Amino acid sequence: MSPRLESSTLLDKEFIAKIEQLELVSRKIASGQIRGERRSKRRGQSNEFADYRPYSTGDDLRFLDWNIYGRLERLFLRLYEEEEDLNLNILIDSSSSMGFGEPNKFLYARKIAAALAYIGLVNQDRVRVSSFNEQLEPLFGPARGRRQLWKLLDSLETVDTGKETGTNLFKGCKDFAVTQRLTGIVIFVSDFFDRRGFEEALKFLLAGRNLEIYVFHVLAPEEIDPKYVGDLRLVDCEDGIEADVSISRPLLKAYKRNLNSFRAEIQEYCTGRGMHYSFTSTEVPFDKLILGYLRRRGLLR
Amino acid sequence: MSGFTFGQFAWLLLPLIPALIALYFLKLKRQPRVVSSTFLWARTLEDLHVNAPFQKMRKSLLLLLQLLVLGFLIFACSKPLVEGTGQTGISRVILIDRSASMGVLENGESRLSLAQTKALDLINALEPGDLTAVVTFSNRPVTMQSMTSDRGRLERAIRRIELTDLPTEFPTALQTAASLLAAAENGEVVVISDGAFGDLTNLGSELELVKLRYIPIGEETSNQGIIELDAATSFSQEKAYEIFASVYNSAEEKKSVTLSLYDGEDLVDATQLEIEPGKIAPHVFDGAKFAGQTLKLQIEPGGALKADDEAWIHLALPKPLEVLVVGAPNHFLDLVLRANPQLRARRITIEAFETLLKDDSKFQEDPAQVIIFDRQCPKSPSLRPAIYIDCHPDYSLKVAAESEEKKEGADTPVEATGPSKIEAPSIVDWDATHPVNRYNNYADLLISESRRPGKIPGYHSIIESAEDSLAGVVTYLVPGSPAASHVILNFNVLNTNWAWLPSFPKFFYSASAFLGEAALSTEMGRFRCGQALTYYPPKKAEENQSSYTLKTPQGSDVPLKPEKSGEVIFPDTYHRGLYRLEEDGEFVHQFAVSLLSRKEADIAAAKEVRIGVDRIATADEIPQSKELWPWAAALALAFVLTEWWVYNRRMTL
Numbered sequence: 005m006s007p008r009l010e011s012s013t014l015l016d017k018e019f020i021a022k023i024e025q026l027e028l029v030s031r032k033i034a035s036g037q038i039r040g041e042r043r044s045k046r047r048g049q050s051n052e053f054a055d056y057r058p059y060s061t062g063d064d065l066r067f068l069d070w071n072i073y074g075r076l077e078r079l080f081l082r083l084y085e086e087e088e089d090l091n092l093n094i095l096i097d098s099s100s101s102m103g104f105g106e107p108n109k110f111l112y113a114r115k116i117a118a119a120l121a122y123i124g125l126v127n128q129d130r131v132r133v134s135s136f137n138e139q140l141e142p143l144f145g146p147a148r149g150r151r152q153l154w155k156l157l158d159s160l161e162t163v164d165t166g167k168e169t170g171t172n173l174f175k176g177c178k179d180f181a182v183t184q185r186l187t188g189i190v191i192f193v194s195d196f197f198d199r200r201g202f203e204e205a206l207k208f209l210l211a212g213r214n215l216e217i218y219v220f221h222v223l224a225p226e227e228i229d230p231k232y233v234g235d236l237r238l239v240d241c242e243d244g245i246e247a248d249v250s251i252s253r254p255l256l257k258a259y260k261r262n263l264n265s266f267r268a269e270i271q272e273y274c275t276g277r278g279m280h281y282s283f284t285s286t287e288v289p290f291d292k293l294i295l296g297y298l299r300r301r302g303l304l305r
Numbered sequence: 306m307s308g309f310t311f312g313q314f315a316w317l318l319l320p321l322i323p324a325l326i327a328l329y330f331l332k333l334k335r336q337p338r339v340v341s342s343t344f345l346w347a348r349t350l351e352d353l354h355v356n357a358p359f360q361k362m363r364k365s366l367l368l369l370l371q372l373l374v375l376g377f378l379i380f381a382c383s384k385p386l387v388e389g390t391g392q393t394g395i396s397r398v399i400l401i402d403r404s405a406s407m408g409v410l411e412n413g414e415s416r417l418s419l420a421q422t423k424a425l426d427l428i429n430a431l432e433p434g435d436l437t438a439v440v441t442f443s444n445r446p447v448t449m450q451s452m453t454s455d456r457g458r459l460e461r462a463i464r465r466i467e468l469t470d471l472p473t474e475f476p477t478a479l480q481t482a483a484s485l486l487a488a489a490e491n492g493e494v495v496v497i498s499d500g501a502f503g504d505l506t507n508l509g510s511e512l513e514l515v516k517l518r519y520i521p522i523g524e525e526t527s528n529q530g531i532i533e534l535d536a537a538t539s540f541s542q543e544k545a546y547e548i549f550a551s552v553y554n555s556a557e558e559k560k561s562v563t564l565s566l567y568d569g570e571d572l573v574d575a576t577q578l579e580i581e582p583g584k585i586a587p588h589v590f591d592g593a594k595f596a597g598q599t600l601k602l603q604i605e606p607g608g609a610l611k612a613d614d615e616a617w618i619h620l621a622l623p624k625p626l627e628v629l630v631v632g633a634p635n636h637f638l639d640l641v642l643r644a645n646p647q648l649r650a651r652r653i654t655i656e657a658f659e660t661l662l663k664d665d666s667k668f669q670e671d672p673a674q675v676i677i678f679d680r681q682c683p684k685s686p687s688l689r690p691a692i693y694i695d696c697h698p699d700y701s702l703k704v705a706a707e708s709e710e711k712k713e714g715a716d717t718p719v720e721a722t723g724p725s726k727i728e729a730p731s732i733v734d735w736d737a738t739h740p741v742n743r744y745n746n747y748a749d750l751l752i753s754e755s756r757r758p759g760k761i762p763g764y765h766s767i768i769e770s771a772e773d774s775l776a777g778v779v780t781y782l783v784p785g786s787p788a789a790s791h792v793i794l795n796f797n798v799l800n801t802n803w804a805w806l807p808s809f810p811k812f813f814y815s816a817s818a819f820l821g822e823a824a825l826s827t828e829m830g831r832f833r834c835g836q837a838l839t840y841y842p843p844k845k846a847e848e849n850q851s852s853y854t855l856k857t858p859q860g861s862d863v864p865l866k867p868e869k870s871g872e873v874i875f876p877d878t879y880h881r882g883l884y885r886l887e888e889d890g891e892f893v894h895q896f897a898v899s900l901l902s903r904k905e906a907d908i909a910a911a912k913e914v915r916i917g918v919d920r921i922a923t924a925d926e927i928p929q930s931k932e933l934w935p936w937a938a939a940l941a942l943a944f945v946l947t948e949w950w951v952y953n954r955r956m957t958l
Contacts, residue, residue: 104341197342227341237335240343247343247350248335255349262349 012157013111014118019291023119026304027127028092028189055083091132091146091188092124095180097173098135100241101197103165105224107286112222113193114160115290120191121145123304125152130188133159136176137169140183170242171198173205181208193220195227196270197242203273210277217279218303221270225287228263230256318379325375326368370948377941381934396436396452396489398482399424402498402522403466404443404473405612405834405905409499409525416522417468420497423520424463427495428456438485439463442478443471443879444835452485469879470612470834472902475502479916483515492516499523500911501904523910527556529580530613530906533587534602534831534899536620537744546620548590549744550602554580555907560608566590567601585903599830599883599895613906617883617897619830625649626821627672631658632679637804638694641813642677648817655681675820680797686781690789690820692813695797700761700779730755730770730796739767739778740819741792745808752803755796764793792816832898837876840886840894846871851888858882858898 059068059079069082094117096102102110117133124131125148132145133156144159145152173194180190190209196202209217230251238247249255267283274281280303284293298304340346401424407417424439431437431454439450439462450462479494486492493516500521533551554560559582565575573590580586599619607614628642628650642650653661658676661668662683676691686698732747747768757773758764766774779791803809832838842849846867853865853873858880865886867873873886884896900906 101341109341195341197344199344224341227345232338235335237337238343238346239337239339241339241341245343245347246337247346249346249350255353258353259345259349262352263345266345266348 012161014115014157014160015122019119019294020122022291022295023123023304024126026123026299028090028120028123028129028304053082053084056080057083090124090127090129091184091186092121092129092191093180093184093188094121094131094133094191095140095176095193096133096135097137097171097176097194098141098163098165098169099137099171099197100165100169101171101195102222104241105226105286107224109195109222109224109286110165112284112286112290113220114163116193116220116222116293117191118157118160119290119294120303121156122153124148125156126150130186131156132184134180135163136172136179137166138172138175140176140179171195172200173198173202174200174208177205177208181211187214188216190215190217191220192217193222195223196221196266199243202270206273206277206279210279217274219270219274219279219281221267221281221283223263223283223285225285228260228285230259318382321375321379322372325371370944374941374944374948377937377944381937381941383934394434394491395432396438396486396492397427398438398440398485398492398494399427399463400446400478400482400494400496400498401439401441401463401466402443402473402496403441403469403471404501405468405470405900405902406473406499406501406610406908407522408468408470408612409523409528409609409908411523411525415468416499417466420520420522421463421466423497423522425460428459428463431456431459436489438482439466440478440481440485441466442473442475442481443469444474446478446481448481448485452489470881470898470900471879472833472835472900472905473498473501476505479505479515479517486515493518495520496914497522498911499908500914501907502911502914505914505916517914517916519914521910521912523908525609526909527560528608528610528613528906528908529554529556529560529562529604530607530610530903531602531604531616531899532585532613532901532903532906534616534618534901535743536618536830548600548602548618549587550590550616551585551587552578552580552604553585553903553906554582555909556608557582560606562604562606564588565603565605567603568598569601573600599897608908610906610908612881613900613902615881616899616901617831617881618899619883619895619897626817627674628677628817628821629653629658629671629673629675630677630679631655632677632681632694635679635799637809638677638679638798638813641810644810645814648814650677652679655683659683675817686789687791688781688783688789691791692816692820693791693793695756695794697758697761697791697793697795700763700781725757725759727755727757727770727772729753730772730775732768732775733771734769736765736767739765741776741778741812741816742767743815745811745815747808749806750803750808751801752796753800758793758795761793767792790820792820830897831901832878832896833901834878834881834898836878836898837874838878838884838886838896838898840873842867842871842873842888842893844871854887854890856885856887858884 056069056072057080059081063081067082067084069080072078072080096110096113096117098110102113105112121131121133121144128148130146130148131152132147133143135141135143141163143163144156147155171194173196192206192209198205206217206219209215232249232251235250236248238249240246271281271283273279282297284297288297294304401417401420403417407415407420409416411419428437434454436452436454437450437459438448438452439459440446440448449465450459453459475498482494486494495518497520530553531550532553533549535549536546537549548566550564552562552564554562560580562578562580563575564578566573576588576590578586578588599617601615601617603615605614625646626648628648630638630642630650630652632652632655634652639650639652642648661671673689676687676689678687678691678693678696680695682693682696682698684699686700730752732750732752735742735745735747737743737745752770752775755770755773755775758766758777761777761779764774764777764779766777768774768776773795775796776792776794779793781789781791798804798809803812838855840853842851844851846869849867849871851867853867855863855865855875857863859882863875865873865875875884878884878896878898881899884898885892886894886896
């Protein structure tokens with residue numbers, strides 16, 4: 005095994021061995037740019053039989069099924085699955101807020117990206133990884149093939165959350181929509197801490213294209229269940245906005261209530277528009293998320 | 306009329322309000338903490354603010370609560386009262402008992418303290434225009450505060466009242482109260498006491514008209530107390546005393562007490578007494594050689610009142626009493642007088658006495674303290690204490706009644722009817738309470754003939770025959786001279802069998818003791834609380850330059866000066882115990898002061914006061930003011946709690 009993989013904080017060899025056999029599942033059969041390993045809407049020339057249809061003038065005589073003609077004396081054409089490649093776009097939030105938490109949210113997001121991107125690479129999918137804070141930053145790809153793993157890990161290891169870089173979901177999604185015109189799978193990983201809201205931003209992902217969107221809402225345990233005490237002046241690491249709070253049980257209760265409603269808002273928005281929403285705490289072991297949860301949700305098989 | 310009043314200095318607290326507002330602006334210093342985002346917190350705070358009540362007041366709710374708390378505290382400090390109904394313009398004298406029995410503890414609190422609380426309630430219920438005076442009483446009344454409407458002074462006067470070990474003397478207190486109300490139109494006396502008023506049926510009519518309310522204090526009834534302690538020289542042993550003690554049981558059941566006699570810390574004698582309810586059990590400690598020391602008598606258990614659980618007696622070495630016997634020789638009397646080492650008697654004839662009497666300066670120099678006129682006496686009454694045997698002077702010149710002992714009617718001798726001599730009078734009664742008769746029994750005394758005393762104003766008979774008085778006591782008062790007591794025997798002791806009876810020497814010793822007080826009597830060794838302590842220095846008054854200090858049982862030193870007449874007097878024996886007198890720093894005498902009062906030992910509170918024929922009910926109807934400060938303080942506390950709650954919920958951006 006490569007020393008680079010051994011020194012990687014994102015993936016280890018045991019985990020790679022576990023995900024080697026997995027592949028990304030796209031429920032929407034979309035057209036790729038080149039022939040790949042994905043089933044296409046188009047009928048093509050792969051070995052995978054798809055269907056029959058009656059012969060019509062001009063059809064390629066090579067695909068006529070002579071056995072059927074012998075039995076029925078009618079001409080039928082054998083249709084084969086066209087296999088295409090899959091576009092896998094991974095967008096991870098790299099704003100300052102992602103740098104918080106124990107375990108760290110950004111590390112967690114990068115691990116998700118690394119694992120899913122690796123699965124994509126192994127399956128000859130077109131993988132592209134980008135980060136966004138106040139704008140979209142391409143990190144990796146597009147690339148395919150197992151050999152790109154080192155490049156992927158390099159790019160993900162080196163990226164960091166900027167200091168006092170704000171979250172601009174809108175800008176990030178808009179940039180993505182403008183630059184990426186292909187269909188495929190979009191993995192969107194963020195903590196959604198953007199005062200401007202998330203609705204307008206996610207609209208860009210939906211616009212016009214038949215993308216299959218997986219939204220990962222990642223929060224740290226202290227954001228889910230804060231353990232603060234006393235009279236505090238909370239300072240936002242991105243925009244410096246302060247909140248004076250006196251921690252009390254009712255306040256914490258209200259905070260959790262609010263967090264739940266926030267999650268519910270995002271979930272409702274996503275499911276209403278055919279996006280897959282997954283909320284996870286960085287406390288949840290990463291391998292469980294990939295091997296357990298995502299398989300159950302149908303993203304992987 | 307109901308009213309509402311504030312304490313005097315409550316307004317002084319008002320500047321606290323701006324101070325609080327100033328403090329409010331000193332904001333809470335919060336600890337800064339960088340977090341991933343305040344986005345959700347802000348949303349939470351907004352939600353809470355939106356849902357919080359009193360949106361408009363929200364910013365100042367804490368201030369408002371704090372102001373309310375402060376307001377209620379100021380309100381509570383001002384001791385607001387809602388007063389009961391009552392007449393206005395009342396002049397009221399509050400008589401508060403501070404006698405020994407008020408020291409009884411009722412559920413851990415003394416009766417005096419309960420009385421003070423009741424009195425303070427009355428002060429709190431004062432209406433504008435009411436005047437109140439505070440008088441405390443025990444054996445004498447003390448005006449703590451004359452008529453005023455100033456609550457502060459009245460409250461201070463009530464709080465100043467201290468418990469004493471003194472007995473109760475209610476009529477004089479009532480007189481004082483009546484005199485304070487003399488000018489008032491709408492006056493009343495409120496008595497706060499546990500009773501022991503004595504007989505009030507014969508008060509003056511002006512006192513019977515005083516409107517009286519009575520607030521009884523105390524529920525406790527069980528007490529055993531020493532009510533008498535005395536000593537007499539023992540007849541069986543030389544230089545020895547017999548100690549007499551009486552213990553009273555006020556409880557409603559039979560009690561058993563241990564009576565112990567101590568010499569300092571050493572137990573000298575002890576006995577067990579069974580006392581029936583409401584009865585007195587006497588005991589005599591006989592024959593012990595107790596001369597020249599202070600003995601303590603103690604009972605155990607002593608019941609609710611502690612003041613009467615112990616008593617002291619000081620047995621001084623008797624000093625000889627100078628007795629001058631005037632008249633023809635009397636073998637028996639001379640023998641008796643000679644036999645008593647405490648008496649130094651000499652006899653002169655009546656002529657010699659009259660010669661002596663004529664030379665005033667010579668008579669003044671004569672050391673005689675008691676004069677016995679043995680069957681012969683001059684016409685004018687003696688200015689010195691005297692015993693008249695079978696004769697008496699003409700008191701019609703100047704006589705004062707023996708006021709304390711005198712009882713109207715029964716003891717006033719009527720004009721003798723019939724012959725002036727009584728043949729073989731039979732003794733039917735004697736006043737056993739009189740000091741002269743103490744420990745004496747005259748049942749065996751046979752008298753062949755007695756004289757009728759005739760009409761002697763102020764005469765108090767101490768031995769009675771069926772026909773007339775056989776012996777009596779007169780107090781002779783002449784302005785400018787000290788009062789002199791005279792004992793008059795209306796029969797010739799030689800014409801009786803008395804000389805063979807024990808009562809004969811005892812009578813003369815007791816009479817000499819009664820008259821000579823300072824010398825023979827052990828009375829000097831045992832004082833009741835309230836009795837003045839008197840010391841007679843051996844030096845002449847004009848030569849006495851010494852300074853005297855009395856050390857009280859409480860440990861304070863009271864400097865005393867000799868009176869012009871020579872004696873050193875300390876009148877304020879408010880507490881029981883041993884008082885030590887020092888002359889120029891040297892110990893000279895010890896006085897034993899005890900309660901010794903049956904009235905005080907009977908601690909059951911009287912349920913009513915009866916003056917004349919009027920029955921005075923207890924004064925439940927006295928308006929009681931309701932203090933509001935506990936409610937105000939409780940509200941303040943409630944607001945503090947609310948503030949705490951609000952504060953803990955409150956968050957600002």
